[in-house]
Amino acid sequence: MDFGFTISKPRSIEPTEAGKEQLRLLEEQVPTFRRCMNCGGCTATCSAGHFINFNIRKVHNLYRWGQYKELDEELQKCMLCGKCTLVCPRGVNLRSLIIHLRKALNKDHLSNDFQHFIRNNNR
């Protein structure tokens, strides 16, 4: 029966899944990542967010919780214009965060790194 609404799918956070190692790496590269207080200023000003339901705050929280599914595709919608970084009251370096999230989430990243290594060391 269609009531015109559904209940949301059951969602659970698996602490074991929330790759601690990956989180640690990210925090190392973007130390300001920890300062976020979830105010949502970044999402309010987002250029891409004016077109679609793109929510950078949500993306970064999902990453924190280890829910990586579809996050990569979601992150590619960012245009990197930098408004979020400018409005952030806590000085989180959001552009850097997004770039590093993209790299962390992309499955081909390892092989890409390897290609980079090959290119640099064999000429």
Added chain:
Amino acid sequence: MSSYFHPFILPFCIGTLVLFVIIAVKFYRWITTLDRKQKKNVWMSLLTVRVFPALWRIVKEIVKEVLLHVNITRYNWRMGYMHRSIALGWFLLIVTGFVETLFHFRGGGHLPWLGIFFRFFVRDYTYGISRVWADVMDLLLLYVLSGVSIAIFKSIYSRVVGIRKNTKLRWFDICLRYSLWLIFPMRLLSESCTAALTGNGGFLTQGIGDMLPTEFAQVMEVPFWTAYSTCLCVFFVLFPFSRYMHIFTEPLLIVFRSLGVRESSQPTGYTRMELNACSRCGICIDGCPLDKELKINDIQGVYLLRDVRHGLPHRNATENCLMCDQCVVDCPVGIEITEIRKQERNKGALDTHDNYRFLDSIQSFNAIGRIAYFGGCMSHLTPGVTESMKKIFDAVGQKYWMMDEDKTICCGRPLLQQGFIAQAAELRRKNAHLIVESHAQYLVTSCPICYQSFKKEYNLPIKVIHHTEYLAALIRLGKLKPHKTGLKVAYHDPCELGRGCNIYDEPREVLQAVAELARVQKEREHSICCGHSLGNTALDVEKQDKVRDAALRNLKADHPDLIATACPMCKKAFQRDRYTTVKDIAELIAEQL
């Protein structure tokens, strides 16, 4: 002829042969790995009439930069003298030696090393005109030696040549530097020894030779000449792998640049040429705001080029840069450092496609006869700028279409700067489509970042103008008559507008119509970046603010009433400092209508 041979010439001959083979192999590999567009540019320049101005440019540039070092001299005359004395002096020493040999042997047919070791083999050359030759050669040697002594002082105390810091060199480069420095004193000593025995020296070598005891000269003559030859050999064999490769690469770079080759989005043979053409003079370190204000001393152009060239790890050098282009403007060789940095960023950037489908929903607007106005993302955070521009458009009765009234598509430059080439191209396609569909005649933009993007990366069929250019035109034509105020205004040149697009005069012209310009010590191409540049993602806000403070100190030296700029990004950065009043040029004009 056999009297013109001695075993000590062997190191020199072997070294020279090896040198030319290595250089030939390297050049061949670079030239064959140019990409298709670059090769097309070369052929287009070679096979059309464009070849004549190109040839003229090549000759002019090589004489000016490779021999006379005009750009370095302009930066600092002592540093210019140092480079010129070694380069030009050594070149003339070789040429004069060759001509002297030709003169002595009445034309060709002599052995090739005689030009270098002339005094040793031609011992009876002490009559008439030969005195003049010897004096000329000594003068040139003295010229080179003066440069070498400055170089030695510089390696201890860099302020001798007016730069703050010496480049940190690899140990390999340091060793080679010593072998280069040794070459000329060795030549002086060996020629002096020969002069002591035969009397064929000039004013310098004969002077020293006369002071040497004959026994000493007899014993040491051959060892000194051997040492001289060995120094040459070591230097020749190893320098293609060191920074001294710039000696031969710079002319090659000038040839290809004059033939219209530019850096492309991926590394090519031309990139290798540029990497090898860097002499690591360290001028780029001097102007870098990150070095000056934040003491970050491993990311400057010279270190990026070094690490990319030798395959050393360079993630930090790639990412941590404001892309303010100060080093590109200062670089005496004209290496496109920012482009190389973008290529390196792209290597890790994972190009993906079709990310921005959601932008298709945006509709174009029939703007025939109107001006298309693009505020840009940043102007949405400084609404004063867009409001003022609207007020000015209304005041002059200009119909306009604001492209990004409520929804903005980014111009794509921020993505491109971070090395996301495919993604940036997608945004450019969307924006270009909107603009072309609208049939507007002109595109005015308030943001220098977008301006540079539209102008250089888009290939739009319509003319792109920055709002300062637009305002300057309006004031020049008398359409806009703002009231003059008594304010004293310091103008900050945004990197993207000034160094990026060479627009320095229009903003000043507009400002002079409403206010008085304050003196600023570092302005135009030397203006300091506001620190919040979109080119950098590695710096945190606190560090960016330190760079901004340096820019503000520079602007406030003359105690202006307020600071004016033409970039919403810079405005936003300066606004973060609560003791600063900053306004966009458009706001200043709109207030005085």
